[in-house]
Amino acid sequence: MNAYAAQMNASLTFLYLHELAHHTLGHLESGNRTLSISREQEAAADRWAIRIMVESDLAAPAAALPMMRFLVLLGGETLEDERRSTHPLGMRRMRDSMRYAAELHRRRGDHELADETLDAMEAAEEFMP
Secondary structure: OOHHHHHHHHHHHHHHHHHHHHHHOOHHHOOOOOHHHHHHHHHHHHHHHHHHHHHHOOOOHHHHHHHHHHHHHHOOOOHHHHHOOOOOOHHHHHHHHHHHHHHHHHHOOOHHHHHHHHHHHHHHHOOOO
16 A cells, blocks of 8 residues: 555544544533533544554554644644634644554554654654644
8 A cells, every 4th residue: 555545544544433432432422511521522532543543453543644734733723722622732632642552552562663653743743833
């Protein structure tokens, strides 16, 4: 699979699993949600999606970084932006997701892939505003 195809596959896999996580984790059944609870649920859905990607070898989470960079741009740039949003700050989402992916890779004994994931995250951060 070429690099572009791998990135598209990982991006779509992450998005699909993220939305599936909301169903699986019961987020859609929540009644009155505060912005804080909504952000917590979004972060939980991100972690669930990353865990499934790593454990099932569906796609490498780091390959989804181009899509995550897009989310960073949509997610605001300041903590004030985050306080008004139902989603975590975009940069926080990307960092937390990649750090979690690296942690899961290490738990599986794949230290090289963990390091590659963190290196890819740092490279992606260089292109952020």
